Amino acid sequence: MDSPVLGLALLNTAAFLLCVTFLVYVGLIMAPYLRRQDNPPGCRDEYAWHYIVPCLDEEPVVAGTVAHLVADFPEATFWCVDDGSGDGTGAVLARLAEQHPQVRLVSRRAPEARQGKGAALNAAWRAIAASVPPGVDRDKVVVGVLDADARLDRWCPDVICGPAAFGDPEVSAVQIQVRVTCDPDAVLGTDLDRLADGARRPTDDPLLVRLQDLEFSGPIAAMQLLRQRAGSVGMGGNGQFTRLSALDRIALEFGTPWHGALLEDFELGLHLLLTGTRTAYCHDTAVAQAGLTELRPLLRQRCRWAQGGMQCARYLRAVFCSPQVPLPAALEIAYYLYVPWSQLLGSVVFPAAIGLDVWYAVHTAGGAPAWWAAGAWGVLPLALLFGVLPHIVWGPIYRSRSANPIGRGRAVLLGVANVAYGYVLQAAVWWALARLLRRRRDWQKTSHAAADSGSALATVAALPPAAVVPVARRPLPYPTGGAR
Template identity: 40%
Template sequence: PPPAGLGWGAASTGGYDWLWWVVRSGTARPGFLGGVCAADGRPSPGCLDHVAARRFFGRSEIGGVQIEVRMMNRDDPRPSHGKGALRNFHSRLLIRMQDLEFRAPVAALQHARKTSRTVCLGGNGQFVRMSALDDLNAERGRPWTGRLLEDFELGIHLMLAGWINSFCADTHVEQEALFDTKRFLTQRTRWAQGVMQCFGYIPAIWRSNKIPNIGFLELAFFLSQPWLQLIGALLYPIPMIALGISYYRHPEAAAAYLADGGWRGIALYAAMALGQFVIWGPIYRRKCEPETGFWRSLGWGLAYPFYLLFLYIVSWRAVGRMVSGRNGWAKTRRNAETPTGGPVAKEA
């Protein structure tokens, strides 16, 4: 206290202030690294050796390094203790989807971002050079400035200051995946709202001569995603709704249309909508879970698009919070915690 109850950014800034007091020698600061792990985070052995390697912090232009994130409870057979088989199946699948998300598509995106120099920092397993934080502190008054997606905002600030962020998959940090849908939505709503808050950085990114053009395009697309999801939630169902109405009003004509080849268009629509996400199941198996059977990994891939439907829900919830003026940081209660009634444990 006091920053402990005000959100991740405030707590991280408090940690930075303490480290600044401890390490006051200016000559030592360029080689001094600050690492951030959540209370449930478990960095793998040798983690520091990997991030300090020649191709990461061994390069003087590297300001931040994000390591791979894994879910430590991905193999828990009964995450919802005391609940029935169906509830536990849902919880296991929700946990597995989070592990798949971070270790397959997110990791692939982070590797691709090395080309555009737009690697993002995550809340768990981020490492930052203290001299880079000093630059932000001198420019902005504090390294973390209050957005609800503090880690992503920090990464943007580092890029705008001329530092390069990188992604290290040679090591990892494990954290607890959420198995309760309500708490999961609370967490992802905060993330979506944080991205929406960072949308205002697009002009600064455009004007910056330290971020390449391809980096601007990637960041602009990422920052636009929650807003595009609002539109998508309205537009994507239209073809199926129109088909349903047509079938209800003119069942014989609709049946004739489908029999005459119309089903091909529907199949193509479904393949384009789902196929790009289903492939992540087998990719995740090959990269992360080689002992898992192919058909199970295909099942994970088929579940992944439905898991992503949560993004449309949380985008609308985030807009609702912004419209109602709720911009405060809402802590997501961890699996082993019990509700305390305090402000930091309050669900949004």
């Protein structure tokens, strides 16, 4: 066998194996996603609630987020971490803390500040742990993490207290569904009146933002539902909730709850599993966040995620050796950690296979038509089946499962755009590898739209009384019981 034929055979085999692995995984995650049923809610009044909002240069958005949280969740305490912001974030948070007794400001200054999101979350955890009175059952204290631009479903605390989540004493942490839009207020059911009045709808979002929403509410949610069965649900950076007792247990065993990986949320989930507790995913409630409207910031965000996944590969041995992690969970975690490396391999193998196919077609006796007629035509349906269809199918699924009013044709076009979206994001993996090789570990933070000078403080000053004064509701005492 001559070397071009041998090279073509090896490349096509490698491409085929990569595609089959991917297609099998898509089938595995799609089955529980399509069969999912709603879970009954519980009662939030059985728990004490603390929400952490980490902030680094979040002046444009954090005032609206805190106003939303205080109005919709008066039973909770909000810990806003100013991680050495260079804009007016600190002043905005200080003003909010003056106006709202349940808002607490955690200020971090150099050199401790700007050491990554995990360090900022650890600072808030220490403040929360110190504020909880002795004798309180720390199993009944829930710590949530929300982005500075987040909008949380007002029924979320009740939903995640259901029997499939914190209602199960073995569940230590819950991740909820994430939705992405240009207007986080409009995507959740909490603002049905705005939608009915013809306000901005999620369908008005630009294509890039819509693709992010498809990704989070489709493939990522499906992955989490598979993990629910395997026992390996991962935590996300937005919309994660953890029992304070579980965070304490991680700190006791590993030093702090959050650690230094750029994917600090997934790293937290690994530590939860390694300490012998269970994590759960709840698709019945959601948190909305603003999408990225430009490609470069999106690639920067995904670069951070990919590099964080590469960093977390160091836990693979501990996961497989731990008696606390079931084998299905360990296998799913291994596949997730393998994904960035498979994308690197695929981005080399697939173009090389196509290039060698073209070379072979040109140099075959009779030219490309003869090469095509000799059986090469079979490559095209295989490429469509393995490389295109698994991306396109999420368009129609998104239409049927996300309650977005789009037509069938538009859903198919969205699926076609999802093909390009998936392959473009592979550039972020190469960027992550370059940063890893250069030992770059700085936090590539996602930036939000800039605000005019003084506009955020003006927003705080102009908040109506309903947003400043907590809604009348029975204050929640700490549940008592044996401290754990």
